[in-house]
Amino acid sequence: MTFDLVLSGSDLLLLAPEIFLTVWLCVVLAIDFSIKNLDHENIAYLSVGGVIATLLNLLWFDYLGVTGTLFHDMFVLDRLAIFFKIFVLLSTVLVILSSIDYVKSFRFFRGEYYFLVMMSALGMMFMASAHDLLSVFVTLEFSTFGFYVLVAYLRDDVKSNEAGLKFFILGVFAAGLLAYGVSLVYGETGTLVFSEMAHTPGSYGLAIGFLMIFAALGFKIGAVPFHSWIPDTYHGAPTPVTAFLSIAPKGAAMAILIRMFYVALAAFKPTWVLLFVVASILSMTYGNIVAIAQKNIKRLLAYSGIAQIGNVLIGLAAGTKRGSDAILFYLLTYLFANLGAFAVVIGVGNLIKSDEIEDYNGLNRRSPFLAAAMLIFLLSLAGVPPLAGFIGKLYIFVAAIDQELYTLLAVGLINIIISMYYYLVVVKKMYINEPVDPSPIRVSIPIKTVIYVGLAGTLILGIYPRPFIEWVVAATLMFSNVTDMVAAALPHGSGG
């Protein structure tokens, strides 16, 4: 039992984006501490600059095709990891930009807010690279710690405190399940690395262990049996944090789910497909039906997010390479539409200090730009052509048809109709109802930028998706043999 850790400069190059971001966020924190009376807006733009530089670094890695593993396979940098890192950083940039006005209303700790956002983003970048159950546990907790604090950030607001407490208690409970699940899987397989587990025989210990790990990750993405924290936390948290929480951790946890089920558990596919079929049907139906009754726009988007995750899980239920492509593309469309919708909510909320749907009455009279943007984002979330959401849903349904999952397809199509209803109720309020207070709503430049990026993404992904589809197909190239692995395991392999 000896350990040797040999690191060379070229190995550490794989960690360059993370190292750069770590140094940058320490510098940002130091500047915030040391320069008195510094306008926190400068801190925000400094943070955005650092995150964009990291993003460019990753795009360059993607272009060069840099890949490799580090630390005894605990950290892996492949195209899939690069995709999810870009995904997380893109949402971080948009969230920081849309936070700027909101943070002005804080009385204390304005600079630390950006530090915590970047720290969580760093944790999620490591999540995208986790290739080992220990690194899954450590990185998951790393990113969640930042979120615990961010959700409870409004110290004098009882709603924010309550949301933070609920999120914390359920979060650590999920961590306990995850740790115990990891220990059981380790006992059954004798290893923590995903790729070394691929050939273990099935057993009850393995099944219970992976069910616990699935529960903890299901908690992160908010799939239905594990969704109970989502509405309350989304409602009480500061709105930019809600926006961040609704997209980035879901993407990063989905990276772990794909890697775990496609690499470590490929041989047991017939068993776990059922798990995802059930979770997907429950998430879509529950999310959409409960969303109808909501009076608060943040809660509406929370339940719609649960339903959207149900759609994403269809891709995992298909369990093929095309399924994983569809997940990546769907998450990309969800990123632009969802962050755009939250940017509108933040823009309106900053001015009228309310998130009730009633207060969106006659938004078109008050700000035609915000109303039109919200219309496009909601239609994209509902899946109306020619917007991005339509291509995303089409792609994911095609993956389901490939595997002859017709029940799932039927439930998915019915749910599109249900979701159309509550999205259009908001649209009706914005365009047809009369405003109580007709004063115009002014939108600041950072929020406008976020909305423009969201609009551009939603339209480009809908009208010209080809380069993006090529990108996601390339990102999951390593799964092209996943069906063969199942076929090879089927004659003698029983379920886990």
Place this chain on the structure above:
Amino acid sequence: MIPLSAYVALSAILFMTGLLGVLIRRNFIVVLMSVEIMLNAANINLVAFSHYLDSMAGQLAALFIIAIAAGEAAVGLAIIIVVFRGQLATNVDQINLLKW
């Protein structure tokens, strides 16, 4: 020589104790303690398996879990203090502002 099954049984009992504690007890601090018990159940499992499988990875994982549990307690107690200051509440039932 204590058999492996004894360790696994101990950790399963501890895990169940923690699980029931989270589900039944109403006080935040007790819930936090129960979660720590769950994490320590996992640690016992990891160290026992590590010894019997002659592989170092389990002990390493246990060290990381201990460190993270400490961090959790720090963040959790901070949040509990903030809630207590705002609403003078120490029980889960008293926190019921947000619901649909």
